[in-house]
Amino acid sequence: MTSVKLDHQPQLSDAVNRIQPSGIRRFFDLASSMDNIISLGVGEPDYATPWNVREASIHSLERGVTSYTANAGLIELREAISRYLERRFQVSYDPKDEVVVTVGASEGIDLALRAILNPGDEVLIAEPCFVSYAPLVSLVGGIPVPIPTSIETNFEVVAQDVEARITEKTKAIMLSFPNNPTGAVMGEAGLKQIAQVVLKHNLVVLSDEIYAELTYDDEHISVPAIAGMRERTILISGFSKAFAMTGWRIGYVTAPATYAKAMLKIHQYSMMCASTMAQYAALEAITNGRDEMEEMIMSYRQRRNYFVKSLREIGLTCHTPGGAFYAFPSITDTNLSSEQFAEQLLLEQRVAVVPGHVFGEGGEGHIRCSYAASMSQLEEAVDRMGEFLIKRKRA
Structure with missing residues (x-):
């Protein structure tokens, strides 16, 4: 008899075993357990x-609109997204078969x-970058290849650095501007230089523009709006940041x-469709949410100006972020690693920041600070960080 x-x-x-848990969540979870x-x-x-956005979702529920939508999403929402992108960033997409x-x-x-x-296949990724890019590349059998950026170039991608890392296996390049974690933006001249490299080597561009509306000093330049880029670019965006969703x-x-039909094939088997009530909320946001968005952007600009100036005053070198809601100051003068700095700051002064190394090797020597917090919180955070730095100098 066979044993079981x-x-x-x-x-x-x-x-999956090779992927490490998110470094952002580690510090968030640690902070959530402290007073x-x-x-x-x-x-x-x-x-x-905003209330009108929430109300649109509630109204859809009250009407009993709770079934699946088309796999690609409500056609009304796809049409609104298409109009929005053309109006704001001068890129045009057919809502029927180019929007998911x-x-x-x-x-x-x-x-x-x-x-x-x-x-x-190799994917070039501008670093520092959002923590999910390299793991997602690896999960599908791709090879992430970092393109380092630095404070000396305001964390912009340099075309020569892109070309230097291209091999016969290079398939795509991932760009994300305005950038998380640095807040960097790319100007038109720099994007055009990268576009020439992309065209020369026949690459696909994945452009994550989730922070496009949160651009403070110059207008956002969308990658597919650059000559020759629309045909080879997948534009990724959403409602989370600019619409507070x-x-x-x-x-x-x-x-x-x-490309859109290929992505839709995967989406229909893995997700079926996005949440119906969330889609109705998004439709209201993109149609009637401009005023609230402008108020948020104005407030973030004011907070950025205060926070970056204050970081410099307490002794941290920090470039001026052109977008998103992050400052990325250098902490190299403290002789602490970014992990040590973030952990000691949390334990000693009860200020939670994210160590720069979690955003790629190029992030070491920096910390990410979100200034999407109230002015009173930012003021108190700067005071505590200043005390932390004074103690380090005395030690």
Whole structure:
């Protein structure tokens, strides 16, 4: 008689085992267990979703509109997204077969990578960058290849650095401007130089423009608006940041039909469709949410100006971020690693920031501070950080 083995040993994929948990969440979870914390860690607006947007979702529920939508999303929402992108950023997409509504911009990134990559394909990623890019590339068998940026160039991507890392395996380049974590933006001249490299080597561009509206000093330049880029760019965006809708998990991808249809194939099997009530909220936001957005942007600009100036006054070198709601000061003069600095600041002064190394090797020597917090919180955070730095000098 054959014996039956009752104890089961978990059998996980090698790709999953290689991925480390998010460094952002580690500090957020640690801070959530402590009292008297000022959190500059998690990147989301400190505003509630505007009432008219919430009301649109409630109204859809009251009408009993609770069934699936089309896989690609409500056609009314896709049409509104198309009009919005053309009006704001001068890029045009057919709402019928070039726009897909997703479960947040994060799903859009995942769809884009799964749609274009084969095992062994290389993806160039401008770093520092959002923590999910490299793990998502790895999960589909791709190879992430970092392109370092630095404070000397205001964390912009330099075209020569892109070309220097291209091999016969390079398939795509991932760009994200305004940038998380640095707040950097790319001007038209720099994007045109990168576009020439992309055209020369026949690359696909994945452009994460979730912070496009949060640009303070210059107008945002959308990558597909650059000559020759629309045909080879997958644009990823959403409602989380500019419309204060992080918890609704609603985003979108736009691309030429061949790419959009490929992403839709994956989306319809993995997600079916984005939340119906969230889609109605997004439709209201993108149609009638401009006034509230402008108020948020004005407030963020004021907070940025105060916070960056104050960081410099307490002795931290910090470039002026052109977008998003992050400052990325250098902490190299403290002789602490970014991990040590963030942990000691949290334990000693109850200020939560994110160590720069979690955003890639190029982030070491920096910390990410979100200024999507009230002015009173920012003022107190600066005071506490100043005390922390004074103690380090005395030690």
